[in-house]
Amino acid sequence: MKDESKMQKPSGNLPGHIAIIMDGNGRWATGRNxxxxxxxxxxxEAITDIIRVASEWELGALSLFAFSTENWDRPDNEVQFLMSFNRNLLNNRIDEFHERNIRIKHLGRRDPIPDSTLExxxxxxxxxxxxxxxxxxxAFNYGGRAEIVDAARKLYADVSADKVKLEDMDEVKFRNYLYIPDVxxxxxxxxxxxxxRISNFMIWELAYSEIYMTEVLWPDFRxxxxxxxxxxxxSRERRFGSIREE
Incomplete structure (x- = not known):
């Protein structure tokens, strides 16, 4: 049996930024009563393993969809668990992540995340x-539409303050108003x-991303x-809306 922890990174050109919608936790639990x-x-364990391997394989960026703006509508006990779970995960793993030279960024709205989790x-x-x-x-308390609305609000504030001219705005400049413009x-x-489906995740940023779906439930993902x-x-050819000339 091979040791998965020693698995070498795939050869060839690796994606610089991988985003993951971590789905299937509930079904994993339900299937086990x-x-x-x-x-x-x-x-x-899946979160920790994938963050480690992203570092080991020297990926430029990894985005994990941890909690959406719609997840507040879940049962209170589940929401409270997810607040404490993500808080404890960061507190318990941050020294290791720091030693691995990993940079952590938050993607999403701060309100109404509890103060202890924000800390x-x-x-x-x-x-x-x-x-x-x-x-x-x-991506915690994150929604793709919310991100675009927040970007538009920041742009409006800058236009109102005469910091930018609306007629000079284009897609490249608008991107600077998103949550993580440097990534x-x-x-x-x-x-x-x-x-x-993409479930309202990074809908601006995913415009030309390749999409890969797997039946594997998140707790089993390695x-x-x-x-x-x-x-x-x-194995795919990325075209970014164009076609290759014959």
Whole structure:
């Protein structure tokens, strides 16, 4: 049996930025007659493993969809668990991430995240802000439409203050108003658990991303599944809306 922790990174051109919709925690738990929160807890090993391998394989960026703006509508006990789960994950792993030269960034709205969870996010970002390895973007209280609305509000404020002229605005300049303008758009989006939608995730940034869907539930997702997604990505021809001349 091969040691997956020693798996070498795929050869060839790797995607610079991989985004992942971590889906299937609830189904993983339900299939084992466990409460939904057990699925989220089981997903911690997958999160840690994929962050480690992103660093080991020297990916430029990794974005993980941890909690959406719509997830507040879930049962209170599940929401409270996810607040504490993500807080504890950052607090418990931040020293390791820092040692791996990983930079942590938050992607999403701050309100109404509890202060204790915000503190963990802020501490992680502050501690790793000067690191030069893989940038790990935690999408927490994130919605793609909300991001565009927030960007438009910031742009409106700058136009009102005569800092920019609306007629000079284009897609490149507008991108500077998004949550993480210094991080390139994802080259590859992975969604686990077999769902065929992007669920309001990075809808501006995913304009030309390759999309890979897998039936694997998130708690079972490991580096060999990531390698498989990368190999599929490498087999595709990215066109960015154009066609290759014959």
């Amino acid at each position: 466990l409460p939904r929160v057990a699925g989220h807890k089981a997903g911690e 963990a996010i802020d501490n992680a970002m502050e501690k790793t802000m000067n690191n030069t390895g893989t940038t790990v973007c935690i 390139p758009d994802p080259d590859l989006l992975i969604r686990t658990a077999g769902e065929m 580096r060999e599944h990531l390698a498989r997604a990368i190999e599929e990505y490498q």
